[in-house]
Amino acid sequence: MTDRVSTMDVRQRIGDMLNRVALRNDEFIIERKGKPLAALVPVERLEQMRRFARRHGLDFMAQQKPAALSDTQAAELAAEAKRWARTQATKPRRKTK
Numbered sequence: 001m002t003d004r005v006s007t008m009d010v011r012q013r014i015g016d017m018l019n020r021v022a023l024r025n026d027e028f029i030i031e032r033k034g035k036p037l038a039a040l041v042p043v044e045r046l047e048q049m050r051r052f053a054r055r056h057g058l059d060f061m062a063q064q065k066p067a068a069l070s071d072t073q074a075a076e077l078a079a080e081a082k083r084w085a086r087t088q089a090t091k092p093r094r095k096t097k
Contacts, residue, residue, distance in 0.1 A: 002026075002027040002028065002029060003026065003027075003028050003029070004028070004029045004031055004036075005017070005028050005029070005030055005031065006030075006031055006032070007030060007031070007032050007037070010028075010030055010040075017040060018040075021040055021041065021042050022042065025042050025044075025045070027039065027040065027041045027042070027045070028040040028041075
């Protein structure tokens with residue numbers, strides 16, 4: 001069963017929620033201002049999702065054309081992405097409401 005709870009509910013009931021997750025395999029979607037923020041799920045479920053993602057990621061990689069980029073091209077692309085990310089990090093961010 002998946003329940004939606006606010007961050008305030010989590011603060012007040014974390015012990016009870018952890019017991020429900022551990023003993024009954026309940027799942028919780030934690031919301032802030034009505035928007036989903038995080039999930040509280042049993043560890044087994046998390047591991048299952050990771051295995052699923054890894055398996056499908058490997059299948060996807062196997063279907064890709066081999067050597068679409070040379071090592072040099074890949075290195076240049078990675079360096080360009082780093083430069084872009086650093087310039088974005090140094091720009092002042094606009095405050096949103």
